[in-house]
Amino acid sequence: MKIIDSTLKPQFASIFDVEAIRAEFPILKLQVENKPLVYLDNAASSQMPQPVIDRLVRYQTSQHANINRGVHYLSETATAEYEDSRRKLQRFINAGEDREVIFTSGTTDSINLVMHGYGRKFIGVGDEIILTTLEHHSNIVPWQMLAEEKGAKIRVVPINDAGELLIDEYEGLFNERTKFVGVLHVSNALGTINPIKQMIAFAHARGVPVLIDGAQAAPHMRVDVQDLDCDFYTFSGHKMCGPTGIGILYGKAELLERMQPFKGGGDMIMSVTFEKTTYNSIPHKFEAGTPPIAAAIGLGAAVDYLSAIGMDAIAAYELELLNYATEQMSHMPGVRIIGTAPMKTAVVSFEVKGVHPHDIGTLLNQEGVAVRTGHHCVQPVMLRLKVPATTRASFAFYNTMAEVDTFIAGIRTVQKFFT
């Protein structure tokens, strides 16, 4: 791992104007327990900057009507803004066409859509689905439901003690029954960045499509779905400065066209009689009913905001935060970092000897520091690494080196308290 010498001032941090960025996030001015909020739970959900809040207000105060229906001014405006947002998301992940970008309610919804639309149609008895130990429950449970329904089988890629996927084992799992691969781009619990491009290429050489759960990658690095050549890519708006209730499923057009719809209803049809319904073309085939229009437009504003800062700049700055926190924590007696892959996003899961994560979380909150404690919806990872639960600090580009210091001081306070 590239560790910055803590005596050196982080180089990039000085040119990345984090104070100017923080000024745009009203919630960061909050006091918790009479201390300034230090928000380190970004992997669970991120905060929203004023331009995105303003966009939601503008939509709601001057542009709202239902889309794809009326011929009146507001409906046309809302439809145009909604579709404009789709194109912003298309550019954000460099999808080839805008119809390959489907608005869903979030990552969980996106994965369920693929399970129903693709899995139920193309995966049958005796077929095998490859997942990894690192998967979030949302990329496990839908496939288990499918496997149970169809009599298919789930094969799991193991990890090493550092929290990295064992790629040889992954490759060894393939056989003629392998019909699908689901893998997360970045681990929410450990921060591991998986070598998905290589994994996708290996699967494609055997004719197997791959779904990438990008919930923890899209907010933190540049994603290029054409370069990755993934078949599906999923992420959630609320983890990348956007609203809740909105997310994306990217899918290759040729696959989306062959898939069956997930939900039935209005907007997803071409014509309906009681004898026969003809489905609409993609992406509308997968967007039944009135979508969360405001949230979709808000997510468009969020990716505009992130792109203006620059995903590469965000990734570089967050790496400095990670290295700074890692460097300090690796010298603290009684503190053990869980997840030490060389390629990580700014997530630090850790244990403090003799102190349960719940107690750490409650006491850090006393210092104004918000962290996540528990199993992080990845019980298989916890089981494999033999930790019942961890405390997780997850950073965003609006966090500062000074906040890392507050967090570290908070851990010291917790340790003192329990000795």
Add this chain to the structure above:
Amino acid sequence: MNSKSLYQEVILDHNKKPRNYGALDHASHYAVGHNPLCGDHLDIALNLEGEHIASIAFQGESCAICKASASMMTTVVKGKTRADAETLIKEFRDMATGTLNLDAEHHLGRLTVFAGVRDLPTRVKCAILPWHTLHAALNSVTTTSTEAEDDPMHAAIGDA
């Protein structure tokens, strides 16, 4: 409230040196309790002689609040009747969820150090888990949970 004030001396002490911690040979009643939200679990074994709890022990993986609650619970219910234990279970639960009037008559004694959890909604379940599990053990339900459907007290703490 200040959450540090919940972690009073007595709670920290029971966390560090839990009483009645370990397994119990030839238990007549036994139950395992789970808190699926955090993965914590604890088991309680006891021996009923007639209507009295003659011996009781607990073990498991849990936070300080849960462990101290279990430890103090075992010291308090040992020697009590099953009916007295059930009264304490109800009173403790009501205290933790904020529905018990602490000024009215009750039997909790020093267990009132846990009264503060009512202001920390995410921690209420940690304090209650041992009591749930004791209830399950007394009724010979062998697993309990703070979440699952088979939780006999689920409704009671559902919105805690």
